[in-house]
Amino acid sequence: MHLLADILGKKNTQRLNGKSVSHLLVTALLGCSALTIGSVVFNQHVAAIAQEQSVSFSISAQPLSSAIREFIATTGWQISYSSDAVAGKRSSGVSGNMSPEAALKKLITGTGLQLRKRSSTSVALLPFGSKVDASADSELLDEVVVYANTNPSNTESLFGDGDPSAIGKTTISRSLIETGGDAGGDINSQLKTLPNVQWQDHTSSEAGDNTVSEQDLRPGQYSISGAERDSNLFMLDGVGISTSGAGYGEANHLSIPIDERTSPNPHAIYGLHPQTLYVPDSIIKSLTVHDSNISTRYGGFQGGVIEAETIDTTSDRWSGWLNIEGTSSDLTKFNLITKSGENPLGIEPYNFLKLNGSIGVSGPLAEGISFLSSLSNRYASTSRARDPRFVEQKNIKTYTNSITALNKLKLERDWGVLEFSNTMTFYDQMFESHLYKMDEPGEVTGDASSTKLDYNRALEDWAGFSNINLRTEAFFNTSEQGNEHKQNDTWIVFAKRSGDEFLEIPQTEDCQDVPSLRFFFCNQGGLGQVTQSEKKIGTKFQLDADWRKHTISLGGGFNRIFATQERKEDYHAYSATKGGTFECDDPNDLLCVDNKLYLNSHSTQPAYKTSVSLTELNLWVETELDLGKVDLIPGVRLDYDSYLENINIAPRLSASWEVHDRVTFTAGFSRYYDNAMLGYALTAGRPGAIKRNRVISDDGKIYNEVRDPDVDGYWEVSSNPSTDYAAAGLKTPYNDEFTIGTIVNDPIIDGTLRLKYVHRAGRDKFTRSKDTARGDYELSNDGESKYDAVTVEYAKSWNDLTFGPLNSVGFKVNATWSESHRNDAPLPDENDATYFEQDSSSYFYYNGRVYTKDDFNVVTGNSDIPITAGARLQAGLFEDRLNLWASASFTMPYKGVIKDPEKYSTKNLPYKGDTVTARNYVDYKYDFTTYVNVGGSYQLAKSKYGETVLTAKVDNIFNEVGHATAEDDKPFKKGRQFWLGLKTSF
8 A cells, every 4th residue: 555655646655764665666566577467368368359469660751762771670671672663752651550561551652662572571662563473472461460579679779760961860769768868767868878968067066966856857958069958949749848938047047946945045936847748758659859950840949859759559459558667765875975075964865765657558449540548657755854953853754746648549541640649747846845944845836738639641643743741730738837835935044153152032943053063044934836837829730742853841830829927925035144233223123133133134026927928930941852972951941939029030951972872971051049038028027026125324223114225224125127128129049050970881890970060159149238227137139159069979789699698789879079158148147146236156257257157057067078978788688588788978087167265256357348256266177977877677478469577777887976066964966776667568
């Protein structure tokens, strides 16, 4: 019952102790083993239905020759054909679970070719009407039964789906998804080993893991090709799921992740995230990542494009699966990473339990009608001791549930394919700080849905055009993210100063002295109730056709977005951090203790509700010109949004030259426009905060009245600077990109080498300036950015090996050198305590240059690591019953920065026509780091219709902690971690 409670996320799971979490994992594995027996029995009953097993295909529309190569890679079949027979022909592709015979027939539909059998897995493609030997080729294909193997052994590494010009594209198949990335179910972790993806930050001094980061099950965010982490385009089954109101940083500073601060941040919308839907890897069939040379089909991004395609319905049989995996603090190594290497507060590592589970079923409802339904849940619970400063000592116990439901219904008829799909996420992260007192736990929420109706039809040839295919989509997306907490105030009280005794006053009665701390706060407060919701309705179309040897694609779309940001009640933030020699004038003062402490600041975030709407239009055209050894793909994209009212024209061109049957050169130019306007529209509609400040008067008193601002001792009232974006006549920011590269099939072991150079120049980037006459912040297009990178990739796989127990092996390695620069600062950072009064923590001084916080984080965090590398290795043994794999990411030694240990700050530095004080940073030499994940799977049982597989994964097997350090109150960082899992399927 405890296990069931854990899966369902019941609060009584918080009573688990260290031993019981390990018992739960063992119980879960034993339970799944029992299900194996049941599944084998059940499989005998479905034998009559499952006359023919199917495999999963995801072959996009492309030249027929490359589509055939993908089919061969997926099935292992041998296909012979004449190069003349396929020259100039294009396949509309095939997607779904079906037999190889059915898939191959769809693949060649409309090409004028037919199938002829040579053996059970060998086929010839011949033009209709060809005369062949009847004894060898007159039969159609024999019935071929291919059982899908959920024990991953596929060592493929797809570079651009066989398209030489797609040098910036990588496709990660289902088998690689199951064996790559981090254990835990986050599909975005697959990006960590890819080139031009930056995710590490070696400069952080607050890198300690905590219960909040442990419970944060939202997708990880990474920088692609030097862009901000919230500037990527996320797509699920062809529909964008990026948060239109912006994500973590540059377009909306309200979305910083929740952290264990000593007090809540009154400005933050902790639930806001760059993605609306948090899809687990258990329902993803393939993941395609574009980091450069990106087609005109995609717009509205500054970084990269991440396309996730969910699993397909099964059209010829009923199938299903059940899997569970988990880990706990008992299976994790915690490392002490404080600067001193000590643990002065005696803090123990926190306890946690994580479980991931999914269940699904799919099959035909009738002839040509198939259905799929699945439910996935990622669950985390944590427990840690309360900070010793509090009188009441207890364990803080919290949990997170992230539930995803996927449903599909597909109708296949002669007039086309109609598919209805719906994906929903329900995210609930419970939060209670151990560093400040909360009346009750709060919640970070993130619920979203995406509903789509898709129609795909092959049309008759017309006016010299052939292989005409029309695809239309209509979709409706919803999301609501935010904080749900009824406590709408926070108190920051300096309970102990350096050299002073603990201050015993009513506001510190919940705290006690901690002799080992020289100073500390006694704080309390809540998250407040603030949410952001979005509704997006849209439609789009795509038309593809062949003309002679060339291909023309045309598409467009319309989106209407409605967004609302709401704070339900006023939020009050009180700060009592000042002391000195003074006398309190008013005995009824909210907080004033003679010569000890007084309330020096009181700010109010007014309740508000701002709603905006935005219309987006786009139209694009792209042509693939086959000029023999040279392929040219010119295209242009037009975008319009109703906020800035700009019409943006983005030209794109890529070319490939096959100089040898093993060598292809590529080059390209692309322009990518930003699409974060809704975040600025919401920010402009949010009221500014009201701030009250006071200091000790000349006569040594603290007054509890509002007076002339020039008179010390009294409350001085001011308001937040406002923001104004739409009226500024702004241009839409964009990146111009140049790429050059080559793809080589080496003649020695027949592997694939890909080498490329990427240069991006950001133009018209948003940067803020302050109108000194009004005191308001305005936005300008004076910002710019630059990114340069050289990447090299190599991949090779061997299948059908007979080397002892080894059946297959494959590997992929890559390395990237990169350098980036930015000088944009889109919004005033309202989350910074220095928003109202600038000091050295607002700016950073390094190598003779002043940086803003956002600019400095990019320069010194990810992109200052010049050389990174990644690797993947897989092997199948004992007829692929045992599979082993490893993935790794590396950083080479480099020169970075640290805080200047000798000089804290520099004053009167010129910056954009003003003078500022900046925190000093100096160069520092960082060493080599390597993060390696390994895993294995073993086929416990297999019948004709299904199997059960045991998996074991180890994240960070070498216990790498990197170069970042931690504060004394969060001194530990996770290292090596074990995961155990079991999956049964039929």
